[in-house]
Amino acid sequence: MSDILRFATAGSVDDGKSTLIGRLLYDSKSIFEDQYEAVERASAGNDYVNLALLTDGLRAEREQGITIDVAYRYFATPRRTFIIADTPGHIQYTRNMVTGASTADLAIVLVDARKGILEQSRRHAFLVSLLRVPHLVVAVNKMDLVDWSQEVFEEIHEEFTAFATKLEVPDLTIIPISALEGDNIVHRSTNMPWYDGPSLLHHLEHVHIASDRNLVDARFPVQYVIRPQSREFPDYRGYAGTIASGVFKPGDEVQVLPSGFTSRIASIDTADGPVAEAFAPMAVTIRLEDEIDISRGDMLCRPHNAPHATQDVDAMVCWMTDEPLRAGQKLAIKHTTRSARAMVKELQYRLDVNSLHRDVTVDALGLNDIGRVRLRTTVPLFADPYARNRTTGGFILIDEATNRTVGAGMVHPSE
Amino acid sequence: MTVPGSAHDYRLSQLQSLEAESIHIFREVVAELERPVLLFSGGKDSIVMLRLAEKAFWPARIPFPVMHVDTGLNFPEVLEFRDRRAQELGVQLLVASVPDAIERGTVREEPNGSRNRIQTPVLLEAVEKHRFTALFGGARRDEEKARAKERVFSFRDDFGQWDPKNQRPELWNLYNGRIHLGESIRVFPLSNWTELDIWSYIAAEQIDIPALYLAHEREVVERDGMLYAVNEFVVPREGETVTTERVRYRTMGDANLTAAVRSDADTLDKVVAEVATTRLTERGATRGDDRVSEAAMEDRKREGYF
Numbered sequence: 104m105s106d107i108l109r110f111a112t113a114g115s116v117d118d119g120k121s122t123l124i125g126r127l128l129y130d131s132k133s134i135f136e137d138q139y140e141a142v143e144r145a146s147a148g149n150d151y152v153n154l155a156l157l158t159d160g161l162r163a164e165r166e167q168g169i170t171i172d173v174a175y176r177y178f179a180t181p182r183r184t185f186i187i188a189d190t191p192g193h194i195q196y197t198r199n200m201v202t203g204a205s206t207a208d209l210a211i212v213l214v215d216a217r218k219g220i221l222e223q224s225r226r227h228a229f230l231v232s233l234l235r236v237p238h239l240v241v242a243v244n245k246m247d248l249v250d251w252s253q254e255v256f257e258e259i260h261e262e263f264t265a266f267a268t269k270l271e272v273p274d275l276t277i278i279p280i281s282a283l284e285g286d287n288i289v290h291r292s293t294n295m296p297w298y299d300g301p302s303l304l305h306h307l308e309h310v311h312i313a314s315d316r317n318l319v320d321a322r323f324p325v326q327y328v329i330r331p332q333s334r335e336f337p338d339y340r341g342y343a344g345t346i347a348s349g350v351f352k353p354g355d356e357v358q359v360l361p362s363g364f365t366s367r368i369a370s371i372d373t374a375d376g377p378v379a380e381a382f383a384p385m386a387v388t389i390r391l392e393d394e395i396d397i398s399r400g401d402m403l404c405r406p407h408n409a410p411h412a413t414q415d416v417d418a419m420v421c422w423m424t425d426e427p428l429r430a431g432q433k434l435a436i437k438h439t440t441r442s443a444r445a446m447v448k449e450l451q452y453r454l455d456v457n458s459l460h461r462d463v464t465v466d467a468l469g470l471n472d473i474g475r476v477r478l479r480t481t482v483p484l485f486a487d488p489y490a491r492n493r494t495t496g497g498f499i500l501i502d503e504a505t506n507r508t509v510g511a512g513m514v515h516p517s518e
Numbered sequence: 519m520t521v522p523g524s525a526h527d528y529r530l531s532q533l534q535s536l537e538a539e540s541i542h543i544f545r546e547v548v549a550e551l552e553r554p555v556l557l558f559s560g561g562k563d564s565i566v567m568l569r570l571a572e573k574a575f576w577p578a579r580i581p582f583p584v585m586h587v588d589t590g591l592n593f594p595e596v597l598e599f600r601d602r603r604a605q606e607l608g609v610q611l612l613v614a615s616v617p618d619a620i621e622r623g624t625v626r627e628e629p630n631g632s633r634n635r636i637q638t639p640v641l642l643e644a645v646e647k648h649r650f651t652a653l654f655g656g657a658r659r660d661e662e663k664a665r666a667k668e669r670v671f672s673f674r675d676d677f678g679q680w681d682p683k684n685q686r687p688e689l690w691n692l693y694n695g696r697i698h699l700g701e702s703i704r705v706f707p708l709s710n711w712t713e714l715d716i717w718s719y720i721a722a723e724q725i726d727i728p729a730l731y732l733a734h735e736r737e738v739v740e741r742d743g744m745l746y747a748v749n750e751f752v753v754p755r756e757g758e759t760v761t762t763e764r765v766r767y768r769t770m771g772d773a774n775l776t777a778a779v780r781s782d783a784d785t786l787d788k789v790v791a792e793v794a795t796t797r798l799t800e801r802g803a804t805r806g807d808d809r810v811s812e813a814a815m816e817d818r819k820r821e822g823y824f
């Protein structure tokens with residue numbers, strides 16, 4: 104059965120990220136002839152066909168030679184389908200990386216073999232760890248420019264492994280590559296016989312992701328109530344939603360938040376018929392045995408395994424707009440299917456993403472800053488720590504005047 | 519689609535997870551935005567959209583109308599299909615007509631024969647008239663490089679304009695549908711689907727499609743390296759020879775500018791196999807109107823095109 108792997112790419116401006124993606128697409132034969140011909144035409148006069156042009160599509164990007172915003176790319180091999188969140192390494196790196204990494208199963212951080220581990224590489228790896236991307240690949244690129252040196256690779260390998268022990272990265276793989284020449288991207292490199300690990304694509308095809316999901320904590324945020332009021336289904340009342348985590352089965356005892364009432368699952372419906380069990384991320388409709396008042400924003404869980412219901416939320420927030428975040432500010436918050444208003448009670452510290460130092464003296468978070476805040480919400484949220492559950496632990500903050508999404512939050516357990 | 523069976527590995531297939539994601543998006547819009555409408559042309563993507571909408575709200579009916587911006591240059595077979603499908607599903611079908619707008623003088627015919635560009639003001643006028651706040655579109659990010667940058671929830675100002683440099687960040691599956699009066703959200707539930715996914719899904723679900731998508735004999739002329747079927751909109755020019763070829767369509771645009779491809783794929787399974795091995799994009803292969811410039815799609819999208 105073919106499945107989907109979502110991955111994000113990170114790296115600073117000239118690490119060759121667009122070239123890597125172009126190479127992956129090209130060597131896996133996922134480029135169409137007409138696209139390739141267009142890129143060939145556009146790179147006339149260069150030594151190489153500029154594969155980076157396959158991904159930089161917007162007018163301004165081509166004019167300035169930069170990537171403006173996260174773009175999503177698709178390719179497939181017989182084993183797997185891939186969705187790439189191509190995040191620019193440019194100025195707005197933090198916000199873009201957080202966006203791309205929020206849904207990723209795996210992240211690739213590019214390192215230039217000539218430059219070694221830079222601050223930027225540490226920052227990217229830290230963001231991957233903060234966003235709880237389960238698998239990290241460090242691609243040591245431009246090996247052609249260091250004469251395919253095993254020594255250079257091993258130094259970088261050692262340094263990065265040592266740094267990674269400070270992070271929460273459950274699975275780390277380090278691969279020497281040349282995106283420009285295509286070494287260890289799809290095919291094993293003959294230039295680096297000393298490397299006996301997988302090529303990048305082989306790793307992407309085989310990395311085990313099925314057990315990354317939380318199948319333990321049953322969480323079902325109610326998204327929409329389905330009441331057909333038709334002759335065929337006069338009394339139907341089903342709670343539609345996407346299972347956030349865990350497994351639900353007909354007959355299971357469930358608790359409804361916030362009311363606290365319990366009932367049993369009468370059936371789990373889909374348009375293709377009822378199912379014997381439903382697990383994340385299936386989109387289903389659940390009917391209960393008892394008539395309980397349930398609406399959008401409520402949550403179904405198991406009676407002895409409920410999320411934390413609280414109006415005081417401690418979280419790491421990535422701030423995504425120019426107007427700074429300050430204590431006292433009021434914002435809209437969206438968490439699972441629940442919308443509320445939130446007030447910033449306290450800004451506890453700003454995290455220096457380079458040194459991981461906590462700066463407790465700041466009174467504001469600027470664009471691309473990450474900091475720890477305490478929020479007070481108008482209604483309780485049913486939240487789990489983000490480390491345990493990326494779906495019930497993540498939220499967005501919205502400016503109520505402009506309606507723009509201005510922050511991304513990850514719930515932390517209170518200290 | 520078949521229900522996840524041997525559930526003990528708790529995995530969804532590629533199509534099952536795409537379907538689940540799309541259903542989530544449909545429900546999110548209906549829960550949060552007041553007046554959604556689905557853009558339905560009778561083409562393969564919008565046909566899949568309707569099936570997903572049907573599934574998202576089952577056993578209730580699809581809780582919004584569908585709308586077609588009719589250029590007046592559509593294949594008659596596709597219009598028949600459009601009307602029949604809307605009727606079968608019991609959804610209200612609205613038609614915004616480009617020829618009517620030309621007659622009223624609100625838009626002017628372009629000299630190159632493409633009504634692609636003048637569809638946009640007609641669409642925007644209809645949106646304003648019906649006060650729609652959310653428009654479901656079947657666009658996919660794999661179609662075109664400007665679309666690769668598109669959000670699932672794409673904010674449009676009160677002129678319907680897309681600003682690629684000023685998009686709302688989109689994290690996890692939390693979509694921001696907040697708007698002010700006059701603004702709207704374009705919603706793309708098929709963002710993460712590819713052309714092959716669309717066909718695999720149509721085949722797996724046995725969804726009815728216009729017969730033009732399957733290989734059949736047709737009178738064609740070769741023009742600009744592409745095969746155009748002879749019809750009321752494509753009249754052979756001097757020097758062009760009419761031949762009969764076995765062809766099918768990969769996209770359904772206007773009949774005067776949408777080309778066919780040579781093909782023997784006369785069943786859904788054969789179409790899936792063909793699409794899996796093709797080396798040309800669907801638009802590059804068959805859409806005369808996308809050849810205007812490198813950034814043709816981006817420019818149209820900025821103006822309010824899908």
